Amino acid sequence: MVVFVNKLTLAGSSSDLERLYERIGDFMSEQPGLLRYQLVRSRKDEGVYFNIAEWTDPEAFETALQQERFRELYAELKPLIRGDAHLSDVVQEGRSALV
Amino acid sequence: MVVFVNKLTLAGSSSDLERLYERIGDFMSEQPGLLRYQLVRSRKDEGVYFNIAEWTDPEAFETALQQERFRELYAELKPLIRGDAHLSDVVQEGRSALV
Numbered sequence: 336m337v338v339f340v341n342k343l344t345l346a347g348s349s350s351d352l353e354r355l356y357e358r359i360g361d362f363m364s365e366q367p368g369l370l371r372y373q374l375v376r377s378r379k380d381e382g383v384y385f386n387i388a389e390w391t392d393p394e395a396f397e398t399a400l401q402q403e404r405f406r407e408l409y410a411e412l413k414p415l416i417r418g419d420a421h422l423s424d425v426v427q428e429g430r431s432a433l434v
Numbered sequence: 435m436v437v438f439v440n441k442l443t444l445a446g447s448s449s450d451l452e453r454l455y456e457r458i459g460d461f462m463s464e465q466p467g468l469l470r471y472q473l474v475r476s477r478k479d480e481g482v483y484f485n486i487a488e489w490t491d492p493e494a495f496e497t498a499l500q501q502e503r504f505r506e507l508y509a510e511l512k513p514l515i516r517g518d519a520h521l522s523d524v525v526q527e528g529r530s531a532l533v
Contacts, residue, residue, distance in 0.1 A: 337477075338472065338474045338484075338486075340439075340474065340476075340484045340486070342441060342518075353525055353526070356525070356526055357526060360526050360528050363528075364528045364529065364530055364531040364532075365531050365532065367532060369530050370529065370530060371527070371528065371529045371530070372526075372527065372528055372529075373437065373524055373526070373527040374524075374525045374526040374527070375437045375439065375522035375523060375524050375525060376522055376523050376525050377439075377520035377521070377522050378436075378492075378520070378521050378522060378523060379520060379521065380520065383520055384522075384525070385437075385439045385520070385522060387437075387439070387486060393477075419441075421476035421477070421478060421479065421482055421484070422476070422477050422478065423474035423475055423476050423477060423483075423484060424474060424475050424477060425472055425473075425474050426452055426455070426473045426474060426475050426483070427452070427455055427456060427459050427471075427472070427473040428470070428471065428472040428473070429459050429462075429463045429470065429471055430463065430469065430470045430471075431463055431468050431469060431470070432463040432464050433463075433464065433466060
């Protein structure tokens, strides 16, 4: 598994970004290899979001990015944010030991 | 649910950081309200990690940070990284529509 983490700093409107991410989420959830994703928004800086997505492997992720539909969505996304994207390996993970 | 995302930029050694995060993970997994956590490392910049942790609510997260044991671990962590921490709300989330 790999985890894609993108720190998004708003350059456009938050409602435009959130509407666009609904469409990106719909697209991504139908791509082979996507496991789960979250778009989260910082409480201390409302101009900061993180897109966090778990993929089975880097190849599945790259294939999704190459789809024509994603390129269209990405062209709409680009003016709305400044990105800081990191495809990442899991070093450690865990769950509650209490349940 | 809230998601704590901390972008960690290495200031010390990666092995020291990873060893310390094992102890932090062990501590966190026994705190009420912790659901799951991941420590991930960027493939494009090995000096960049993200700590991502899902908590039931902000109060549970704050309570964990106030524990004496966490303060000790945090004192060891501080010289190893530069942090960029954001307690965040989930705006959107989803899973694969294919399985």
